[in-house]
Amino acid sequence: MSRKKTPKSKGGSAPATSALPAANGPRPVRPGTARPGSKTSPNGLPQQGRSSLGGGGDFYDVAFKVMLVGDSGVGKTCVLVRFKDGAFLAGTFISTVGIDFRNKVLDVDGTKVKLQIWDTAGQERFRSVTHAYYRDAHALLLLYDVTNKASFDSIQAWLAEIQEYAQHDVVLMLLGNKVDSAQERVVKREDGEKLAKVSWGLQRGQGVPLRLQGCGCPHQSAAGCLQEYGLPFMETSAKTGLNVDLAFTAIAKELKQRSTKAPSEHRFRLHDYVRREGRGASCCRP
Ligand SMILES: Nc1nc2c(ncn2[C@@H]2O[C@H](COP(=O)(O)OP(=O)(O)OP(=O)(O)O)[C@@H](O)[C@H]2O)c(=O)[nH]1
């Protein structure tokens, strides 16, 4: 595996095209360097000479693109900031304009895995911008807000969009965010779990999630696998940090495994990892 070093850069934004409408309270706009539709090598490594990948000057072995998607206000930017900087963006809600990204390098069992994380705008008017980035994403984190039923109800529409625009084998995880707001919660954890279990395979028209192929599922029947696995799901809080690092780490482990094709007995199992390591909201309120 080659060692890479990228130029010092905090990240970037690509809102855009000048055709985008002006938004209320735009974030500071950094020079847009990244472009949708750029090529990656088959093992997930970015092509050489793509300075737009930024990276804070960190060395890495493999790099992957992860996209955060979900309705406006569910907490995508806050989850990213929590993961990248360990901080919470409290106060006035400033909606993302277009698309933005941050890099973070994780050590996954001795391998430096760089995640280039794209933070998309949830607002409908930016949807066409987001569409262009799906096809380059290796993983998607699909968020809803446990205090906002409409954002939960939108998940099926997001899955349809993912089916249409994302790569067929994209790694997908469902996150129910803002679980620190226990008083305002309107979506139960069980509802999130249920949605995660049934939606993915049905969306794909298979009746069974495609990710189950070769997953080593112990069940004899497809129905058993579907019931047991479905989409990986966790509840998170960008405010307290609950399960945020875990979500990205799980994604990084899964992507790294796919790129290295580990022997089956040593295979990382995303569902098992998430289930084993994920914490409940009750243990971690601020
Ligand atoms: N209590 C609580 N509030 C949160 C959490 N995550 C985000 N928020 C708040 O929710 C609001 C929206 O957060 P953002 O991260 O900007 O939402 P977004 O999904 O990026 O929204 P768009 O950029 O419009 O797509 C902000 O006021 C945040 O402070 C969380 O885990 N807990």
Ligand SMILES: [Mg+2]
């Ligand atoms: Mg945002």
